[in-house]
Amino acid sequence: MTALNRSTRRRLQSLRQVPCVWEGDRRFLSSNLAMRTETGGRTQGECILWVDGTEGVVRAMDMVPCEAGHEAIVRTLLQAMEYPHSPSPPGRPQKIVVRDREVQFFLRGVLQDLDIVVEYVSELPLIDEIFDGLQGIARSRPPQLPPExxxxxxxxxxxxxxxxxxxxxxxxxxxxxxxxxxxxxxxxxxxxxxxxxxxxxxxxxxxxxxxxxxxxxxxxxxxxxxxxxxxxxxxxxxxxxxxxxxAPEAELxxxxxxxxxxxxxxxxxxxxxxxxxxxxxxxxxxxxxxxxxxxxxxxxxxxxxxxxxxxxxxxxxxxxxxxxxxxxxxxxxxxxxxxxxxxxxxxxxxxxxxxxxDSELFGQSLPVLRSDLIPDNAFYSLGAMSWEILKMLRSEVKFHQEADATFPQTADGFPVILIQTSQTKANALIKEFKAAGGLKAICFSPGEDPFSDDRYDLGVLQLNNGDLHLFGEFMEADPVHIQARKKWDQRCKKTKGHCGLVIAKGFRGESKGNPKLDDMLALFEVRAISSKELGLGSLQLVSLLD
Structure with a gap:
């Protein structure tokens, strides 16, 4: 079981302990109460609620996916202690009551050394009343469309x-x-x-x-x-x-x-x-x-x-x-x-x-896309890696550039670009990235061949020194790439724009496109940005290859 680190325990122990009893629970909310995320999508699942039963006020509330573990309850509880909803001051309760035995045992283990009693009760009347009110709001809202x-x-x-x-x-x-x-x-x-x-x-x-x-x-x-x-x-x-x-409601x-x-x-x-x-x-x-x-x-x-x-x-x-x-x-x-x-x-x-x-670029040189960074004949692809592999890779890879912020892991995998070449060339490529201050972003930008009228989806890497490098050319009309891009965009949306670049060795034989963990030499966790953010516009592919 995951435990609080020492600094967090010391911080919580320093909070004033107040003689009160808090109720905590998580409940599924109907689809009419699905909340909109920062990126415009919807999040539906369970609502976690911590209420001060003595004062009769809500301390903290959060929406989480149904599959989220008991750790989510703890995160909302810490928010209730340190950053409660106004006007409640920060504080630590003397007692917590929950209606789930498993949650009770989990909280007892996590909250040890904080002098908080965790007890089981069969009913939580205040929380019941609040959730009934929320569901009543949902039921009173009109449907999206008239039935006919x-x-x-x-x-x-x-x-x-x-x-x-x-x-x-x-x-x-x-x-x-x-x-x-x-x-x-x-x-x-x-x-x-x-x-x-x-x-x-x-x-x-x-x-x-x-x-x-x-x-x-x-x-x-x-x-x-x-x-x-x-x-x-x-x-x-x-x-x-x-x-x-x-997730659908039990009764639709x-x-x-x-x-x-x-x-x-x-x-x-x-x-x-x-x-x-x-x-x-x-x-x-x-x-x-x-x-x-x-x-x-x-x-x-x-x-x-x-x-x-x-x-x-x-x-x-x-x-x-x-x-x-x-x-x-x-x-x-x-x-x-x-x-x-x-x-x-x-x-x-x-x-x-x-x-x-133009006003933003005033006084600045126009961006130039180069095609001399990625080794000739290197294998490249876009796909995803499981969250378990990502966790192992972070600790075992020789070079790791960490993400600039934490991000959700609700997608079916972490979206990654794979570049695979020989070990010597892979190490040289990693050295180039280090010299540029690391990788800043990954982007796809439209391009065309003016002689054949072929249209491309160009993979672009933006380094921290401002340089832009082409890593791959994909036929825009290729049905395989269309599906791969669609999945890439969907995953990036769920990770709030976070993605990765993996540089691996061993690009021949069975390992081509399927490197083992030991073959992966570098992991860069960066942002996926749009072509408009990059400022390149539509490119002519021939001019890039000349």
Missing amino acids: FVEPMLTAIQDIWQDAPWERLDEEKVLAVELNHEDVDTLYVSVLGMLGMEYGLLMYRSLDSLKQFRRRVLAAGDSPDELEGAFLEQDCLFVTFEQDDI DEEGAAFQAFYEQHGVYPSFGNLHPLEGMRPSLYTEEASVVLVALQALHRFFHQNLRRLSIDEFPPVTGRYRIPEPLESSKRVTVKVATMPDLAHELAEMSAGEE
Whole structure:
């Protein structure tokens, strides 16, 4: 069993011990109470709660995955002692009561030397009352969709998911959907997902809202408060596809069962909602809104089916399509919808982003991508390693660059790039990394061959001295690489952007692409960043190889 280290015990012993009894427990919460993470996904599982039963106040609360061990209870307990929710002061209780024997024995072992009595009780009335209140809130919230829209809406978004417009369009390639339906004239649709972080469609009610959001995001930089303010100022409807695996409730309502079935078939959960400056974010659509979204989605699917192959990041010509869409709930009537690309707006938004990047680069030289670092004929691949292997590798590898922060281990493995070459060349490569101050980030950036029109996904390493190096070229249309990139992006999302680079020896024979632990010479734990953050744009592959 993991024990508290000495410094932590001394720190806790220094807290004032107060004559009170705390209740602690963990309970599963319904899907309506799933919390949004910093990266935009959802976290659902169990809620850990520590309550001061004497004062009747909540000391600490946290959401954790269902599979999290008893250590999570201890982490929340330490927070309750040292950093409790206001207005409670830091302190150490005289007694703790829990309703789980296993948790009781675990806490007794961890909290020894802290003079805290840990007892078992069959009921926790205060915590029961709090959780009943939370579940009551969940039950009182409206469903995401009106019942009559669940089936047709899931059919429509299944078509959009299979169209996958984010594989060809970024958020600057806006589509105008002119529908004149339910008091809505035109929706301006921005596609999310090219960076592999969150897939979906934002349907702005006005161009002013779209442009204002873009300006505020660019001006906000890395400020969380500014970004949140920009997010809440949007005036749009949204449909997103969330990749987090959310454990279903024991009893699902009709909508929940339909969403769960969608996840089991496609690996993503659908999410619908509304954003408005005066209303904030509402994770549901009312009847008129659902009708508008459904008509827009059906028209977009027809447009994508006819025209998506003609569109890309670099090619976004004027294209228009007109469609007669059955009116929701009244199939005998038709809504005439016009869908059109907006190349002038796309150019304006691109210039807006470029202007921000130019201001940041003022006085600095443009980045140069080099291809002379990775040894010729080296083997490279992207994949994942198990968390058990990662733990062993950290302690046994000859050179280890640690991550700059702790990160969750909820993905099915740690995303890594493997570079495998001879031992001599591997050691020389590690020496190059050390001389540059280590590895800073890993990125994938688009590239093309202007003579063959082949498009590539270029693997890029950013060193701490600012140098950029090409480590691999992947055919953009290769189905194997498409799946590998999709899994890479999903894992990086779950690790909050953390990934790794492994340098190994023995790239011939059976060990090629499958090095043993002893063959791995270096591990760099770094961040995965987007091509926009890197500032390279689309590259011509020939110029890199000359």
